[in-house]
Amino acid sequence: MSAKEVRIGLLGLGTVGTGVVSIISRHQEELRHQVGCPVTIKKVLVRNLDKKRDIELDDSVVTDQIEDVLFDQDIDVIIEVMGGVETTKEHLLTALRNGKHVVTANKDLMAIYGAELLKVAAEHNCDVYYEASVAGGIPILRSLSDGLSADRITKMMGIVNGTTNYILTKMTQNGSSYEEVLTQAQELGFAESDPTADVEGLDAARKMAILATLGFSMNVSLDDVTVKGISSVTKTDLDYCDQLGYTMKLIGLAKRDEGRVEVSVEPTLLPKDHPLASVHNEYNAVYVYGEAVGETMFYGPGAGSLPTATAVVSDLVSVMKNMRLGVCGRAVQEPLHQRVMKQANEIDSKYFLRLRVVDQAGTFQAVTSLFAEYGVSFEKLLQLPLEANEVAEVIVITHHTNKENYENLYKKLSELEVIESIESCYRVEGGR
Numbered sequence: 001m002s003a004k005e006v007r008i009g010l011l012g013l014g015t016v017g018t019g020v021v022s023i024i025s026r027h028q029e030e031l032r033h034q035v036g037c038p039v040t041i042k043k044v045l046v047r048n049l050d051k052k053r054d055i056e057l058d059d060s061v062v063t064d065q066i067e068d069v070l071f072d073q074d075i076d077v078i079i080e081v082m083g084g085v086e087t088t089k090e091h092l093l094t095a096l097r098n099g100k101h102v103v104t105a106n107k108d109l110m111a112i113y114g115a116e117l118l119k120v121a122a123e124h125n126c127d128v129y130y131e132a133s134v135a136g137g138i139p140i141l142r143s144l145s146d147g148l149s150a151d152r153i154t155k156m157m158g159i160v161n162g163t164t165n166y167i168l169t170k171m172t173q174n175g176s177s178y179e180e181v182l183t184q185a186q187e188l189g190f191a192e193s194d195p196t197a198d199v200e201g202l203d204a205a206r207k208m209a210i211l212a213t214l215g216f217s218m219n220v221s222l223d224d225v226t227v228k229g230i231s232s233v234t235k236t237d238l239d240y241c242d243q244l245g246y247t248m249k250l251i252g253l254a255k256r257d258e259g260r261v262e263v264s265v266e267p268t269l270l271p272k273d274h275p276l277a278s279v280h281n282e283y284n285a286v287y288v289y290g291e292a293v294g295e296t297m298f299y300g301p302g303a304g305s306l307p308t309a310t311a312v313v314s315d316l317v318s319v320m321k322n323m324r325l326g327v328c329g330r331a332v333q334e335p336l337h338q339r340v341m342k343q344a345n346e347i348d349s350k351y352f353l354r355l356r357v358v359d360q361a362g363t364f365q366a367v368t369s370l371f372a373e374y375g376v377s378f379e380k381l382l383q384l385p386l387e388a389n390e391v392a393e394v395i396v397i398t399h400h401t402n403k404e405n406y407e408n409l410y411k412k413l414s415e416l417e418v419i420e421s422i423e424s425c426y427r428v429e430g431g432r
Ligand SMILES: NC(=O)C1=CN([C@@H]2O[C@H](COP(=O)(O)OP(=O)(O)OC[C@H]3O[C@@H](n4cnc5c(N)ncnc54)[C@H](OP(=O)(O)O)[C@@H]3O)[C@@H](O)[C@H]2O)C=CC1
Pocket: 011, 012, 013, 014, 015, 016, 017, 045, 046, 047, 048, 049, 051, 064, 080, 081, 082, 083, 084, 105, 106, 107, 108, 132, 133, 136, 189, 190, 191, 192, 193, 302, 303, 304, 305, 308
């Protein structure tokens, strides 16, 4: 480390990269106060040198050659905000092996290769920090690894994707169409370059894998997370939720009971007075339950340029403090617990089902008998005639049941003659 300044190599100058440059230049005084020396951006990697940018940078700083950054002897810290997985991992491993610390916002990468990067970092006395990878500007990872480190975390439940929360909020509140609000979320810089990962729940699943790994101290991989996105949620579903007193959110859930774990991401109905129901637009929130502390909630912007860049630059400050103290690469720990995933019969929830049924005598009895056969009881039940003749819609909210019973019931319902279609089904959280 240079005694006089810390020099940064920035990989990426898009939504987040631009925010990082802006904060480093605007908050020099605060940064210098925190770490005792100036911070300079030595090199910035972009893909397209000719692109018009909102930010002024000297031509000699910007490059499209990764080697200019990775092999610059003066660079102390690499900030990776360009995205990508395989090639990006190789770049970051090279950086670490060359003694450069890494700060990244890349959940795609950390959810898959986080353990490897942290191991190589420790072997080379380097740091890897990744606060921006989960819930953007909310300091949730440092809360788990620092503020709550004395506790045993048993539940984390949250809205961890800004794009989908923005879409569901606008669809619910303004009646906007799914396509229209997805375009807005892209224009505002919340969505990934390919928004499929956002809307299909994969982005949230990556974040939940990272949260569960850290919060439960066990290696939870992306394959352990069951995932369902919001692309098939309709305005009709949202209207029914509203009528029944619920709000729909894309919820990530990580639960640990007696050492056995479930991790999922799916559209979920929350009672309107549930704390997560009032988290709107691109905002995120994570509820964390610890055996000793009880309930805690973390709330803030989950996406966007400056909020995300704040997390990135705060990680940079942590690295710089470690550099000054000579303790880089020392914080990484092996997970304490073996990962044991729950079976379906150990996962408990309530469910919302919207069925389209033949409107004739005996239908209702056929449906209710099937529910009784699988031991699934009703909390709410609504039957509405539809304009199309001889068809009705039945809306059910079940009491708590285990997932195995529910899945068996669902299969039988889909085979029942009086049921024309199962229009939608969602998990329901909260309430009794
Ligand atoms: N946007 C957000 O709110 C959040 C994003 N993140 C994560 O931060 C990272 C960056 O996101 P974001 O800023 O939105 O992405 P953008 O698409 O806005 O920016 C990506 C930047 O990286 C550069 N880049 C991409 N690939 C390459 C490559 N192969 N070689 C050189 N340069 C490359 C692009 O160059 P060029 O400009 O020339 O095209 C661009 O400057 C991602 O991992 C994302 O998941 C995390 C939290 C929030």
